[in-house]
Amino acid sequence: MTIFAADARPQSFAADARPHSLSMLSHDLRPPSGDAEWAALRRIQRLTLRDRAGRPYPAEPKHLDPDRLALVLVYRGTVVGTVRLDRLDETRVALRHVAIDPARQGEGHGAQLIDMAEALASTQGAVEVVLHAVASSVTFYEKLGYRAVDWNEPAEHATSINLGKLLVAPSVLRRWLEPYAAAA
Numbered sequence: 001m002t003i004f005a006a007d008a009r010p011q012s013f014a015a016d017a018r019p020h021s022l023s024m025l026s027h028d029l030r031p032p033s034g035d036a037e038w039a040a041l042r043r044i045q046r047l048t049l050r051d052r053a054g055r056p057y058p059a060e061p062k063h064l065d066p067d068r069l070a071l072v073l074v075y076r077g078t079v080v081g082t083v084r085l086d087r088l089d090e091t092r093v094a095l096r097h098v099a100i101d102p103a104r105q106g107e108g109h110g111a112q113l114i115d116m117a118e119a120l121a122s123t124q125g126a127v128e129v130v131l132h133a134v135a136s137s138v139t140f141y142e143k144l145g146y147r148a149v150d151w152n153e154p155a156e157h158a159t160s161i162n163l164g165k166l167l168v169a170p171s172v173l174r175r176w177l178e179p180y181a182a183a184a
């Protein structure tokens with residue numbers, strides 16, 4: 001059995017060999033390859049995301065940190081969305097900057113992006129994903145199984161809500177915990 005020290009620093013995305021991309025039918029979720037895909041990622045962020053002061057999202061140097069994984073959702077060869085996975089600790093990944101190109105919203109790409117980001121987070125060992133949802137996107141996330149959770153990281157916007165989702169079914173978690181609860 002592997003036991004992680006409580007304060008062990010999680011391995012960075014850059015340093016480990018687990019998958020950094022995923023393909024499902026016509027969608028790929030993967031790090032941008034080349035300048036054109038980085039430009040597409042920034043364009044989508046600029047059009048859809050706002051900072052605290054309501055300004056279009058600035059270019060994000062944090063994308064290049066090894067603990068963070070900036071990804072594009074590619075649909076039949078075209079970048080239609082973006083997300084960044086941030087490893088918070090051994091069991092939790094945060095989804096940041098979830099965005100679909102405004103011209104391609106309402107076509108199911110957002111739900112596909114979240115599904116694939118969760119699958120990728122699972123392959124990284126995460127059992128929970130968390131995010132700050134802007135008020136206008138809360139229903140979107142609720143439809144995908146997200147619920148309000150406590151998270152000690154301050155929300156980005158005054159109206160943001162902290163949401164999370166377990167990647168392991170609660171019934172499975174209960175089964176895992178039973179022997180330990182009985183022994184306690």
Ligand SMILES: CC(C)(COP(=O)(O)OP(=O)(O)OC[C@H]1O[C@@H](n2cnc3c(N)ncnc32)[C@H](O)[C@@H]1OP(=O)(O)O)[C@@H](O)C(=O)NCCC(=O)NCCS
Nearest residue numbers: 048098099100105106107108109110111133134137139140
């Ligand atoms: C929120 C966002 C990612 C959704 O992507 P999308 O591709 O338009 O969503 P989908 O087409 O996959 O929709 C999936 C379901 O969610 C619903 N939905 C999507 N956006 C919604 C919204 N803002 N409010 C309520 N429901 C929404 C759809 O109607 C659909 O429901 P259905 O399965 O019952 O048909 C996209 O609108 C976006 O990029 N918005 C701007 C940036 C943003 O707010 N990002 C979130 C930051 S936390």
